[in-house]
Every structure is written in structure tokens, then in C-alpha cells.
Amino acid sequence: MSITDDEARAMVARAVRRIVPDAQVETLASDADLRRTFELDSLDFLSFVELLVNDSGVRIDEDDYPDLTTTAGCADLLVRRSA
Amino acid sequence: MSRGQAVAARPPAPAGETHRASLLRGMTAIRLFEERCVELYSAGMIRGFLHVAIGEEAVAVGVMQALTDDDSIVSTYREHGHAIARGVPMDSVMAEMYGKVTGCSRGRGGSMHLFDVGRRFYGGNAIVGGGLPLAVGLALADKMQGRPGVTVCFFGDGAYAEGEFHECVNLAALWQLPVLFACENNLYAMGTALHRAQAETDLALRAASYGIASWPVDGMDVLAVEKASRRAVDRIRNGGGPCFLELRTYRFRAHSMYDPDRYRDKAEIARWRERDPIDLLVRQLREDGELLGEDLDVMTAEVTEEIDLAVASAEAAPLEPVEDLTRFVYSEAEVQ
Amino acid sequence: MPSLGADMDSGTLVEWLVHEGDTVHRGDPMAVVDTDKSAIEVESFDEGVVESFLVEPGTRVAVGTPLAALAPLTGATAEAAERQLPAPARRPPARKHAATRPPAEPGPSTAARPRVPKPRVPVPVGAPPLRHHAAELGVDLTRVAGTGPHGEVTRADVDRAAAEARAGARPERAPVRPETAPVRPVARGTQVSPYARRLAEELGVDLARVSSTGRDGAVRAEDVRRAAEASARPPSAPVEAREEAPAPGAGEVPGSWERSARATIAALMSRSKREIPHYYVATTVDLSAATEWLRRTNRERPVSERLVPAALLLKTTALAARQHPELNGFWADGRFVPGEDVHLGVAVSVRGGALVAPAIHHTADLDLGEVMAALRDLVKRARAGRLRRAEMADPTLTVTDLGDQGVEEVIGVIYPPQVALLGVGRIVERPWAVDGMIGVRPTVRLTLSGDHRATDGATGARFLNTIERLLLHPEEL
């Protein structure tokens, strides 16, 4: 079933908050670099990707990582892949 | 609290006092004792809950006439009259309400839980209907050990609605146990009039449905109560099975000291006061010449003095040491 | 043998109610069976003629054991059976729990008389006179305060008076008090609270040297903090050298836990620099084979089992530590003590600045998937403050991977009492000469800090070369 843009953004926010509980996700610009803003190391980022996959059911490979630097990027990928 | 206390601890009746005069003395003792309690409660000397039976004295005195030392009594939280009529000394009842260690329950029971095992007075019970199963148990033990005792269980029209009443009367009838179910029907369960709690208000009629002898009795006439009680207890002692007496009586005061008594109209109370059990007997004794001139005043003075002594000794009596707080939670070694 | 109760697994045949050759219909009672709870009539579920009994009365058989053989109704007997059969007798539905019918009493029934208990002779009124009891205990009745009704002296009062008289001689064992007084744990020897024990681990405080100031003799957090601060100050250093904790309000004041963790690390690092003569050797390793292998492997693995480069580096380091045991152990009492196996310490930065280096046990024996899982679990628990004592206590060699923080080279300080530390930088695309040709390769810079008391630079260099060789053939890990 396809995912709307809002649903995708919510999934991204939820995933970030699960990794960094006190993250101010609401005020985050949709083009801000997630890894730098929240100091996500490679393990955190892997967990982040894992959460997105579980939530959305969409397949994400390492080659997709470059698209996942920002919230907008993540959301677009989720929407595109689930259509 | 030693066991096997001699029963009659009240000062002996003056020589030559007729039986009916002694009934009057008994009722007067209860009336004056409870009126004093009301005063002491208002003065803050007695605390917690206090339920007086002023107006129902004929029931206590009348029923007790039919009992011997072998018989047992289970009462309710409106129990001062039953205890005193049974012979529990006034000073130990008063001390109990002062919370003193010389009280009949060491100050741990208070007005609602008076105990005197020596006189087989197995306490008041604050859970309405809570005493019924105890009475059935006591009667069962007496019967199984071949003891001649009868167990009287006092309870009110309120308890009549409890499931436990049904269970216990049925059980007693089923096993033909020596129980006298003494229902003190004062028409009110705290704030609920009988007709608002019972579809059928003739309690004696309904009790008969359990296949036991069951009579209504004028609970304001001590002689009628005595006659009915003797008839019932004799029937029980001769193996006639449990009996039910609906003692139709009335309490002149509220349910308890807390009760603003909004649920009864004054006219009804006035009507019942015209049949005050003490006035009824006094009038009769005067007509038959058994009560002359100031005999009543002398009796009243004697009883009042007895109450004064009881209050004085209660005030002077010691408290239970706090270290004893956890005693008697389990039976101690020396209690056989 | 039917099952007649939820907890029934066998039954005893009591008697037959039919004879061989009888015709039985559905629902006819055929036998009586005892189920340990009661005897129950068993009915036939079929029609037929009783051919033979398979079980003798009195024998116990498991549920399901056939009891009798029924021959099918032959023509003649079938019609006969049909005719007398009333309207099809519906078998009474089997009651959910077995119908307990009164047992068919074989002999003259002696209704069991309710057992009348032996009449208990009521205690004779008036137990032995109090005077006699008092005399026995040497108690003067006149001086005893009575607590019975209206002041009467009771037996308990006499006993209490006697006990007070014997106050000098302590009763051998206090009477067992019913469930009233809470039993307070008395601290024997130096008992240590769990929180204090955890703090001691983090602050590197040796509990044996901590004295308790707590009222019940237990060592508490405060005692451990005081000990940590004391050991952090080198005894000779003048007092003012101890820097005060930042005044509250100066920026974000780290919570008490972080402040204490900071104190721990300060103490540890100062001791390391004071006591350990560090030497450093470094090399840059070509990771193209490793990263290519990783990408191919990860494509087949579900996201939950995907590997990160750090796992690869940990595995190769562990294998290298096995080949160079002199770097894998501790410096204690002036000599090198080898670790009994390779337990790699992984430096984890906990949000809020503190740093802990818990161990992955037997790292060399784990396959890459297991190393990855252990790494993820360790980091998660470290950040939640839920590390186990063992993990904190004994890493044999520590790896600090600050690649994620973006630095290319890490020249670290060894964690005493270990004798080596591997610093790992960021994976960087660098110009790289291979067979005289220039290309671009993903590379990482590895730096080994070594304790010169335990090993020399040459050992460190050989260790790094081993790691490099292992990384060229990732498929063999």
C-alpha cells in the first residue's frame, strides 16, 4: 500500500526520536543533514534505516544511503518505493 | 482477661424485690447507662461510633430472663443493653468505651465489640449480619458436644436483608440447631425504613418459610418478650429446632451519634414513645400495687450511683502499654 | 474405559451390569467404574450383543482400554432390537464433569456416621490459684500491677513480673516475633550498595580500599566518589591544583553522573600518562577489497543483519591480537600479564560527553555477524547505563574508532592496566599507487599506541601489518 508524504515524514521523525530520545524533530528543516544534526554514527544510522524498513515495509539498500541524508530525501524514497 | 468469671456481678437485688420489679431495674439500668454514654460521647470521652438502644430495653431484659449460664449470646454493634442485661459489669463496659486496658476487651473493641467469654457473651459485630454465622457455629458445637446450651443471636431488620441471614437460618433449620434468632425489628436499617428495603415486611411470616417456629412479639412489653422468649427457649431445649422471634420495637434516638435522623418524621417517634417499655411496666406495677410511692426514685438513685462508680473507675483505669500492641494477634502460650 | 474427569487417566472396573450374550443399546449402562473420586456407571455407546469381557472386575486400566467386545446385531437380533427400541433414545448428553452417582454399596449400607469429635472437657473454671503460680515463680503478688478486668492480677501479669525480676539473665533466644518488626539487613564486613559498586567500576576505584561512613557500615556512592576524587589527586600535588567543578549555571552543568564519570576518566587518563611510556606506530590501509566485499554481503543480508566497517576492523584486530599476544594483556606489579583470551574493549562515546570502553568477550571466536550483534548491543546498553560488571572490568586491548566523528587519524591514550590501544580514523578516498598506476581507493589510517615497558615499536608494526593482510581477504574472516 503506498505511503503518503506526511506518513513518510512521521515515520522519519519517529525513527529519529527512537535513536535520540530528546531530538527536536518538529523544528528540524526538511533539508537539514540528519547525521550531522543528531551526531548519528554508523551504528545509529544503521538502526535508523532498520526502523524505517520495519515501519514502511520498503526495501532500502546501502546504495540508497546517499538519498537518506535529509528528512525530505528519506520521505521521497519511502513514497517512491511504496507506490 | 481470665475465663470463667462468676455470672452475676451486678449488685444483688434488694431482698423482697418482686421479679417484675427486677425487670424494671434491668431496663432502667440500661436506659440510664446509655443516656450517660450519650453525654460522655458528646463530651468527647467516648469516641468512634456509638449506637444506643434507648427504647429497645424490653428486648434485652426480656430475652435474657429465658437464658442460663450455659447459653451463649451473639450481638450486634447496638449491644450495650444485651451486655448489661447478661450481667457484664458496667465498669468493664464503660472502661472499654474509654479505651482502657480494664475494659472487657482491653480497650481494643470499643462500643461495637464488647466481649465477656466468661459469661458466653461473644461480642458485638460491626458487620451487619456478621454475627449470624458465629451463632450458628456456637449452636452446632453445643449440639455436637451434647451441651444443653441455646445460642441467642440478636440482629436487626437490616441484617434480615443480608444473604448471610438466609444462609444461616436455612442452615440452622436444616441441622435443627439450638439457635434463637432474635430479630430486633426497630423498623429502620440506619436510614432505610423497613418498607423501602423489604418487599414483604412481615418478617416473622417470612422466617416461618424456613420451617421453623416463628412469632411476632410486642418488643415494647418486657413481660410479653419474657413469655415468648421462655416459650421459644424451652421449645429449643426440648429439641424443637431453631426459633425466630420478630421483636417489634423502636429506637427513640438516631442510628448512631453521627446520624442526623432525617429519614424519620417526628410524629412517628412521638407515637412510639407513648409505648416506652419502662413507662408501660411502671404503670402496670403501680396498678398491681407492686411499686409504691418513691420506690421508683430509690431504684433510679441506686442505679445512677452504680453508673457513677463505673464512670469513675473507667476514668481512673490505666491504658494498655503500647508494647502490647502486637499481643493477642496470635494466642499466647498460657491461654489453654 | 471412558475418561470421566479432567484429571482422570485410568480407572478400575468395579462390576459388570450385563452378561455375555445380552443385547445392548446406545445409552444402556453396562458397567460400574471407580475413578478414585467416585464410582460411576458406564454406558454403551454402541448397539450390539455382548460377545466377551476383556477386563476382569477389580483391575485398573488406562483410559481408552477396550473393556468388552460387542458383536454387531445379526439380522434376527437386529429386527428384534429394532422393534423393542422405543423412539430413538437420545443419549443424555455427557455431563461436562462426570455425574457422581452414589456408589452402589455392595454390603448392608452403613451410612458413615458423622465422626463425633471426642468431647473436649472444658477447662475447669478457676485455673490453679494464682497465688500458687506466683509462689512457684517467686513473685510477690502484692507488688504486681493487674491488667485484668477491674484491676485484677492475671497470670500474664505474674509471668511479666517474673520476667522483669529475671531481667539480668537474658533469655537464651528471643521469642519468635510474629510478622511485625521489619528485619534490617546488618552490613557485615564492607557491604557495598549496587549503585556504589557500579560507580566504583566507572571511576576505576578499588573497593577494597574504600571505607564506609554510612551508619549501617555499608559502602555507598558518596564513599566511592570521595575515594575517586582522592586517588585522582596525586598525593604530592598541592591542594589548589585540584580544579573545582564548574560553577553551576556555567553553561549546561553535566548531571551528577556525568560529573563523576568525567572525574573517573580524568583520574584514569592522568594515571596512564603518568605511568605508561607510550610509543606510537601508524599505517594507512587499502580497504577497497573489504568495502567491495561488504557491499556484496550486505545486499543479501536483511537490514537487521547488515554489517558496518567497524565490525570488520574489530574482527581483524581480534585475530591480529591472537597472533601477537604480547599486546593483549595487562601491566601489573612491574611485569606483563597476558590476557587469558582476546576481549576487545570498544570505546563508546555516551551522549553527554562521558566515555566508556566495555569489552566484547572472546572477540576472535565470534563470526562477523556475532561481532556486529555484540557491537550493537554493547553500544545500546552502554548508552542506557546498563553495562554488566564483567564487561567493564577486563578488556584486554581497546579499539577507539572515531571515524564517525570525521577525524582521519586517532593517536590514543592507553587504558591502564592494558598495554596497547588501536586508534581508527575515518574511511577516506585517497590517491593510491598500485603497480605504478595512480587510482582512488577507500583507505583508513590505523595508529597503535603501545606501552614501551611491555613491547617495542617493532611488535606494534608487525601487529598493524597483520591487520592489513587480513583486511585484503575479508571473505576469510
Added chain:
Amino acid sequence: MTTATVGTVETTYREAMREAIREALREDDRVFLMGEDVGMYGGCFAVSLGLLEEFGPERVRDTPLSESGFVGAGVGAAIAGMRPIVEIMTVNFSLLALDQILNNAATLLHMSGGQVHVPLVIRMTTGAGRQLASQHSHSFEGWYAHIPGIKVIAPATLEDARGMLWTALQDPDPVLLFEHGSLYNMSGTLAEDAGHVDIQRAAVRRPGRDLTLVSYGGSLSKALDAAETLAVEGVDAEVLDLRSLRPLDDETIMESVSRTHRAVVIDEGWRSGSLSAEISARITEQCFYDLDSPVERVCSAEVPMPYAKHLEEAALPQPETVVAAARRAVG
């Protein structure tokens, strides 16, 4: 209730609870109040005074003294779509109805495979401290909090007395609401539009750093008093009000204890097998590595409650015994 400053009213715990019942009766015609002497008598503790006159005998129903009978009837009415508020005069008499509460109210949903809901609220007065002796002074919240299938709540403040009932009535499962007998006369200010409150979260009534005092219902005020005494001695105690006894809000409890590293649980039940025992076990299970001293418990002495005042006070948890326990915990 009298209007104090703008937007708030001077009221008592009893009046706040009465207003909650009145609101429920007014807003939802499925709601009715049933119990002994709740109508003509106005309620044994005068909580339902005036409600019979306002809503009539159908919606404010006096019952015979048959606890098992009328509590069971409440269960039936709830199943059939009503939202009864059954008042059992005191927790002491609830033992007569324990079978109906446990074997019916708490169990029907599960037994019926999720078909039968019992949206029933049972209110009971609880606790000791008024010299009512052994049979009238019990505190069985811990027993009921043991039963799966029901929720158990204990309003200790005016806001909770006013706001918990409505939320409980919306709950599809039975909710037992315990009112400590000593709280009825508690007075204070309440927002005029004080609304409905949640019934599952604990609340920090006094933030602190050095230890956590866990309490509920009638014990909350004793914990707050103890905290003030401790403050003078330089010990900064955090006071938690559980509000919900089943389910227990573990998250709030553990967050606090893992921060303060010490815990004292105050509970009027008897120590053995009490609610405080459960809370202490959970703290030891979930915060073991944060504990700097054993979890302390301040409970009633394990005796039938005596009548005499000095004995009852000795038997009950008191601010002084809480302070003593706190000192032991801080070590």
C-alpha cells in the same frame, strides 16, 4: 462551594466528588448511583447528599444491606449497557461482595472471550485513623490491585476527586475508586472549570534529588509532611502520588528512583503481601544497579486495628516513621 478568586472555588474533597457524580448523572443518562443509604440518608459520608432530590429514586437507588446482591446487580446492569456507580459504604463491607467483584466483574471479559464488557465503577471509602476499630479500619487497595481485569485508582487531591470519576466511567472495564475516609473534610481551592483527569499516570507532587517517597490516597499528606521535615535536615525528598494502583505507573516510579537512588514506600496496608511489597519488588527488579540502600517500607503494624487512639496511632504509618525510614535510606 463558594467562589474564591476568579476562576477558582473553595471546596472540599467530599463536595468535589459529589460534583463529579452530579456531572456524570447529568451528562450521561446511562449513569445511576446505587448503594446503601446513598439516597434518603444522603450517603454514609454525605457524599451523595441532595442527589436523590435532584435526580429521583430511579437514578439514586438505596439498597437493602445485601452487598453481594447489589454489587452483583451493578455488574449485570453494566453488562446490559448501563454505566452504574455502585457505592460500597466502606472497603470493610466489600469483602461480602469480593466474589462478585473478582469472579464476575474482573473475569467476565476474559471468560467471555472479549464479548462481555463491564463498564462499572465501584466507589469505596477506605483506611483507618478515626478510631473505628478492627472491622471498620481496613485498607485493602493492595488486595484489589492484585486482581487482573479491574483497574484500581486512589484520588488523593481535590483535582483527582473532581476529575477521575468521569474518566473511570468511560473505561470499558471495571474501575475501583478508593476514597480515604480522612480526606472527605480536606478543603482547598479548585479551578472552576476543573475537568476530567487521566487515571493511569503517577504524579510528582514534590520534586526532589536525594530520595523518592512513594505514596497514595490517605498517605500522600503524611509523605509531604515528612518531606518538609527532611528538607530542614538538608535531605531533598521527591514525593510521588501513585494515583493508579493497578496498573502501577512503573515508568514514573523508576525514572524517579534511578535519579534519587533511594526509595521509601508508604502504604496503610499490612506489610506482608502489601502493595508496598509489590512496588519494592519492582524497584529492586528494575533499578537494582541504581539502589544506594535497600528499599524501605512504612506500613501498618500487622495487628487488627485497635480502638484506643494511642494504639491506633502506633499502628498506622506516621510522618515521623516515614522520616525515620528516610534517614535509614539516606544512610
